[in-house]
Structures are given as structure tokens and as C-alpha cells.
Amino acid sequence: MVTVAGCSRSVPLPSQQPTDTSEFITRSEVEPFLTQWNSQKESLDRLAALEGDLKILLELVSKQVNVTELPESLRGEIKQIEHRAENHTSGETTEVSVKLGTYFNALRADTALKKFNIQFPELASAMNTHIKKINLNQSERHILVGEQLSSMQEAHELCLLLKQLSQRCEVITTDLAL
Incomplete structure (x- = not known):
């Protein structure tokens, strides 16, 4: 009977493998x-x-x-926290406006109004921009005001936009002092 190996490399039989003690793992290593x-x-x-x-x-x-029905260790008080705006309803209506500047000189206030009307013509026509004259502590002040805004939110958004365009703006109501 003739046997031919199928591989070109001969594999040593297990009994022919060398026994190298360096390959064993010792207890001290484990x-x-x-x-x-x-x-x-x-x-x-x-x-x-x-x-x-x-x-x-x-x-x-x-x-x-x-x-x-939960186990006692898992039960605890439930704390519910709500955050919401309060609705204030009163008989009087407050008018929302924006203060665009305060001036001691009437001429400067008039110039600021003209500049605002030129710089923002559509905005000036959408809201009533004018100058209010107020006497405080024996001094006269001229305040550039934009009126006829529908809500506080609209006024805040308008001021945010104007501030980004480097224009002074402050939300005021008829309840607040100018």
C-alpha cells in the first residue's frame, strides 16, 4: 500500500513534537x-x-x-413642578410701546426721529413713531417712542431685532415710567 501526502509540508506527529518546558504556564504566573x-x-x-x-x-x-403596588423601597413622594406664565386679567388695557431713545435737546430728538424714519421706513410706517415731551425734576426730556404694538412679545422681538442692528430699544407700557 502506498500513501501520498496531500500537503507539501510535512507535519510532525504529536509524539514527535518537541516538549519545551518554556511553553508551559506555571502556577506563579496564573x-x-x-x-x-x-x-x-x-x-x-x-x-x-x-x-x-x-x-x-x-x-x-x-x-x-x-x-x-411597588415595593416600599421603590416608593417615594412624587414632586410635580409646573412652569407657566400667569394670565393677568384686569379691567384696564395697557398699551405696549418701545422707547428708542431719550434726549435732553429737542433738536437732537427730532434728528433721531428723522434718522430712524430713513433707516427703517417700513417699520416707521407700521408703528407710530413720534417724540414725547416729558418734564422730570425741572428738566425737559424728549423721548423717541414707537407705539401701536400688539403685544409684549412683539415688542420684545422688535427690540431684539433693533438691538442687533445697533439701535437702542426698550419695551415700555403705559404703566411704566418713561
Whole structure:
């Protein structure tokens, strides 16, 4: 009987392999890994217990179980916090305006009004821009005002836009002092 090897490289039989003792792992090399495993086994057990608790919690939440049926350790007071705007309703209506500048000189106030009307013609025609004359502490002040705004939010948005365009702006109402 003739046998022909199918590979060009000959593989030594297991009995013919050399026995090199340097390839064996000794107990002294394995011992640090065993001590590390034993020291962290408690942590692994604790993590496994936490995983089980989380699975139970997920099942309870998915079933939307009533809060009173939960175990005592999981029950707690529910604190609900709401944030919302309060609606103030009163008999009087407040007029929303924007203050575009305060001037001690009437000529400067008039120049600022003309400049605003030239710089923002559509805005000036959409709202009533004019100069209000006020006497405070025996001094005369001229305030450039834009009126006929529909809401406080519109006034705030207008001021935000004007401030981005380097124009002074402050939201005022008839209740507030100019």
C-alpha cells in the first residue's frame, strides 16, 4: 500500500513534537490573575444583582404598574413642578410701546426721529413713531417712542431685532415710567 501526502509540508506527529518546558504556564504566573478574579468577584456579583433589579424595574415601567403596588423601597413622594406664565386679567388695557431713545435737546430728538424714519421706513410706517415731551425734576426730556404694538412679545422681538442692528430699544407700557 502506498500513501501520498496531500500537503507539501510535512507535519510532525504529536509524539514527535518537541516538549519545551518554556511553553508551559506555571502556577506563579496564573496566581495574580486568580487573585484579581477573586477580589473582583464580589463586584461582578453586585453588578449581576443590579442588572436583575433593573430588569424588574423595566418590566414594571413597561407594564405601567400602579405606584402604590411597588415595593416600599421603590416608593417615594412624587414632586410635580409646573412652569407657566400667569394670565393677568384686569379691567384696564395697557398699551405696549418701545422707547428708542431719550434726549435732553429737542433738536437732537427730532434728528433721531428723522434718522430712524430713513433707516427703517417700513417699520416707521407700521408703528407710530413720534417724540414725547416729558418734564422730570425741572428738566425737559424728549423721548423717541414707537407705539401701536400688539403685544409684549412683539415688542420684545422688535427690540431684539433693533438691538442687533445697533439701535437702542426698550419695551415700555403705559404703566411704566418713561
